[in-house]
Amino acid sequence: MSTNGYTSWAVDLAEVGPIYPFQGYEVLMVIVGVVFWIGWHRIQFVREGEHLEKARHTGDEEKVKAQLERY
Amino acid sequence: MDGNLNALTTVFTEFYYWVTVVFMFLIHVGFCMYEVGASRARNHMHTLMKNIMIIPLVTVTFFFFGWWIYWAFPNFPFWGGLDAEAGAANLPWADTMATNLGDRITGVFWAAFLLFSWTAASIVSGSVIERIRSSALWVHAVMIGSVWWIIDAAWGWHYGGWMVRLLGYHDAYASGVIHAIAGGYALGVIMVLGPRLGKFSKDGTPRDIPPHNPWLLTIGIFLIYTGFWGFYAACNVPAISPEAIDGQITGVTWTATNIYLAPTTLSAITFNFLMSLSGGLMAAYVVSKGDAFWTFSGGLAGIITASAGNDLYHPIQAMIIAAVGVVIVYNLHYWVERRFKLDDAVGAVAVHGYAGVVGLVISGFVLWGVPSSPYEGYATINPVGQITGAVIMFFVLGFLPGWILAKIQSAAGVLRIPEEVELMGLDYAEHHAYEDAKAAIIAADKEELAARGVAAK
Numbered sequence: 018m019s020t021n022g023y024t025s026w027a028v029d030l031a032e033v034g035p036i037y038p039f040q041g042y043e044v045l046m047v048i049v050g051v052v053f054w055i056g057w058h059r060i061q062f063v064r065e066g067e068h069l070e071k072a073r074h075t076g077d078e079e080k081v082k083a084q085l086e087r088y
Numbered sequence: 089m090d091g092n093l094n095a096l097t098t099v100f101t102e103f104y105y106w107v108t109v110v111f112m113f114l115i116h117v118g119f120c121m122y123e124v125g126a127s128r129a130r131n132h133m134h135t136l137m138k139n140i141m142i143i144p145l146v147t148v149t150f151f152f153f154g155w156w157i158y159w160a161f162p163n164f165p166f167w168g169g170l171d172a173e174a175g176a177a178n179l180p181w182a183d184t185m186a187t188n189l190g191d192r193i194t195g196v197f198w199a200a201f202l203l204f205s206w207t208a209a210s211i212v213s214g215s216v217i218e219r220i221r222s223s224a225l226w227v228h229a230v231m232i233g234s235v236w237w238i239i240d241a242a243w244g245w246h247y248g249g250w251m252v253r254l255l256g257y258h259d260a261y262a263s264g265v266i267h268a269i270a271g272g273y274a275l276g277v278i279m280v281l282g283p284r285l286g287k288f289s290k291d292g293t294p295r296d297i298p299p300h301n302p303w304l305l306t307i308g309i310f311l312i313y314t315g316f317w318g319f320y321a322a323c324n325v326p327a328i329s330p331e332a333i334d335g336q337i338t339g340v341t342w343t344a345t346n347i348y349l350a351p352t353t354l355s356a357i358t359f360n361f362l363m364s365l366s367g368g369l370m371a372a373y374v375v376s377k378g379d380a381f382w383t384f385s386g387g388l389a390g391i392i393t394a395s396a397g398n399d400l401y402h403p404i405q406a407m408i409i410a411a412v413g414v415v416i417v418y419n420l421h422y423w424v425e426r427r428f429k430l431d432d433a434v435g436a437v438a439v440h441g442y443a444g445v446v447g448l449v450i451s452g453f454v455l456w457g458v459p460s461s462p463y464e465g466y467a468t469i470n471p472v473g474q475i476t477g478a479v480i481m482f483f484v485l486g487f488l489p490g491w492i493l494a495k496i497q498s499a500a501g502v503l504r505i506p507e508e509v510e511l512m513g514l515d516y517a518e519h520h521a522y523e524d525a526k527a528a529i530i531a532a533d534k535e536e537l538a539a540r541g542v543a544a545k
Contacts, residue, residue, distance in 0.1 A: 019457030019468065021400060026350060026462040029339030030330070036351070037402040038454050046404040053408065057370050064377070 097327065098192055104326045105196040111318020112203035114311045116143065119210040121308030123217055125301040126434050130513025131218045132300065133522065138222045142209045145226050146233035150202045152180050154234035158201065161242035167250040200322040201241070204266055205233035207319075211270035212490070214434035216277055218284050219510055224497045231493060232273050232486075240265050240485045244477055247349045247461065256460045256467030257477040260346040261323050261357070261395035263447035264481035271441015272486025274432070280494035281503060283431030285510050294425050297433070302380070309384040313365065316391060320357050320398075323347055335462030348461045352399035360406040364394035367410035375418045385439045386414045392443040393417070396474070397451035400458060409450050417442045441482060448478040 018024075020038035039046070120139045127135040146154075160175030177184045177194070184191040185198070209229035216225060244251035245265045251257035259265050288294055299305050325345045330337040333349045343351040368390015369383060376382035391398075393413025394406040401409065421438035424430055432438065452474030460469050467473060497503035509517040516523050 019459075020455055021458050023459060024457060024468060025336060025459050025464075027336035027338065027464075030337060030341035030343050030351060031339050033351075037356075037400055038405065038458070039402070043402070046402060050404040050407060053367075053370070053411065057374065060374055 101326060102192050102196055105193075105200050105322060108318040108322035109196065109199045109203055112200070112207075112315050112322060115203070115315030115319065116206050116210060118308045118311030118313075118315060119207075119214065121304050121311065122434065123214050123308075125303070125305030125308055126214070126299045127217050128297070128513070129300045130515050132515065134222070134514035135217050138217075138220075138225055139210055139213045141222070141226060142206055142213060142229045142233070145230055146205050146209050147202060149230045149234035150198070150205050150238075151185070152234075154205060154238045155185075155198050155201065156180070157235065157238045158242050158246065161239055162246045162249045164242075167254070201238070203322070204241075204262070204319070205237060208237040208266055208270040208273075209233035211267070211436050211440045212274045212277060215274040215432045215436040216281055217433045218514070219504055220277075220281055221502060221505055224494075224503045227497070228273070228277060228490065228493060231489060232270060236273065236485050236489050237266065237269050240269050240481055244481070245347055247347070247463070251473075251477055251480070252348055252460055253463075253466050255473030255476055256469045257473050258348070258451060258455060258458075258460045258469045259396045259448065259477065260348075260352070260399035261320055263392055263394075263396035263444040263451070264477055266444075267392045267395070267440040268444030268448065268478060268481040269486040271437045271439075271444060272482035273490035275430070275437045275441060276487040276490030276492075277494045278430055278432055278437070279428075279491060280498050283429060284433065285507065287431045288429055292426075292429060294429075294431075299381070305381065306384065309381075309388065312388060313391075316388075317361065320361055321354070324352065324354065324357065324399075325349065326354070333462055336464055337462050345462075346399045350399075350459065350462050356400070357398055359403040360394060360398040360401055361391060363403040363407040364391045364398065364410035366390075367407035368393070368414045371411035371414040372418065375415050382418060382435075385435055386418065389414050389417050389439045389443040392440060393447040393450070395444075396447045397455050400455060405454060409447070409454070412450070413443050413446045416446050441486070445478045445482050448474045448481070 021036050022040060023033075023036065116139075120136055123139055124132045124136050156175050156178045159178045160170045160172065162171060162174075164170050176182060177191075178198075179185070184194050188194075209232050212228055212232055213225060241249075243249045244257045244259060245262070246252070249257075284297065286295060287297060323346065325347075327342050328345055328349070329342050330339060333345070335349065337343075337351070344353055346352050365387050369387040371390065372386020373383045376386065390410030390413060394401060394410045397409075398406055417438045420442050421432070421435055424437075425432070430437075449471070452469065452471035455469040456471065458469045460466055494503055505514065505517075
């Protein structure tokens with residue numbers, strides 16, 4: 018058993034193509050990868066929205082002025 | 089070099105490794121910048137010098153005995169004696185370790201491995217900043233850089249190493265042989281060294297000690313990424329024929345190989361380097377809630393987690409493995425910090441050590457049954473071999489030697505700086521000449537300015 022289909026390198030490399038594990042599951046891997054990517058955006062939108070909403074209510078006028086002076 | 093093809097191959101290989109060495113120099117530049125940026129201003133000259141002096145100390149010792157260990161130790165001491173024949177050409181007095189028209193490659197191979205040695209030592213250096221004595225760290229640097237890591241390379245990162253042969257150990261881009269061992273070693277040292285003053289409050293709650301220069305730290309880690317490209321290339325043989333490999337591969341097709349002389353491609357490692365960097369960055373950003381420095385370090389930890397199998401993984405596998413590794417590493421870092429009150433100043437134990445271990449374990453499952461070597465009779469890659477390898481790297485050759493040497497240094501009173509000096513800052517204590525000179529010239533300039541002001545009136 019081997020996850021990439023080769024159990025030894027006693028082969029002619031001219032006749033070898035892919036050597037990554039789980040060949041045949043490329044589409045599934047792409048789906049998993051895309052879910053990871055889209056999920057990342059979703060988490061980021063939700064978190065940033067919550068953060069900004071919280072931030073807009075915490076502004077102290079003096080502190081804001083100090084930030085403006087800080088440039 | 090007889091024949092045009094032989095000459096071309098030799099010169100190409102010689103130049104290829106030479107270029108990787110130049111790239112890898114950036115890793116050390118990056119580590120220096122990262123450490124200096126992470127330390128407080130009152131310690132930064134000391135922190136810089138501590139890391140810079142790793143370069144000459146590890147270099148000379150790697151010339152004297154480190155390189156010989158790699159060639160003589162693949163089966164020593166458990167599975168055979170020293171390989172005196174292979175070792176002979178790599179002794180410091182061998183004529184091949186010098187300018188020699190009959191051997192054009194030993195110097196660049198030596199240098200490629202040497203740069204890995206600097207990296208191993210530099211990883212340890214980061215976790216102990218602001219409280220270790222430089223003299224103590226420099227002995228650790230020699231031990232991890234020119235002894236312990238190169239023994240693990242002989243065992244598990246050599247085409248004839250016993251771990252490769254018997255365990256099917258596979259660690260193409262050094263998750264274990266550089267990162268797990270260095271992280272384990274750093275953990276052993278910081279357990280004895282103790283945390284920086286003020287790191288933990290009286291009730292044991294850890295305090296954040298922010299970097300004094302976040303931008304220096306940012307550039308530092310980007311330089312480490314850049315140098316890591318060179319590291320990846322240096323772990324490969326760029327072009328070799330089946331005849332030269334002398335294993336089971338048939339036919340006449342030349343190939344790039346990993347360190348074990350098993351086939352891979354530069355294309356594969358380019359895909360996988362970038363996808364694992366990306367997976368690491370994305371996961372670290374989420375898990376750290378956008379913390380800049382954990383995000384950057386997570387990129388590095390992602391690559392390190394995927395490195396054991398990045399010669400063979402599919403790019404999406406590399407990305408997911410990197411992301412999984414980063415989530416584990418981040419949580420483990422804070423759990424260990426809270427539970428054991430350990431101060432890993434730059435997260436080196438986590439980013440290198442835990443990521444390396446996790447990467448080895450995952451690769452054992454994902455690459456189960458894949459041949460580790462082109463040679464007959466070698467074990468194939470398997471979870472038990474990879475987990476055993478991770479224990480050998482992190483604990484046996486990393487943690488234990490670091491802990492024992494630190495204990496000896498501590499007992500001798502030469503490990504940690506005095507508390508008074510720690511509070512005052514090492515730059516004043518050890519670089520007082522610089523501080524005094526600075527104070528004197530500032531006072532003189534002020535005096536001059538005041539005198540001119542008086543004269544003008």
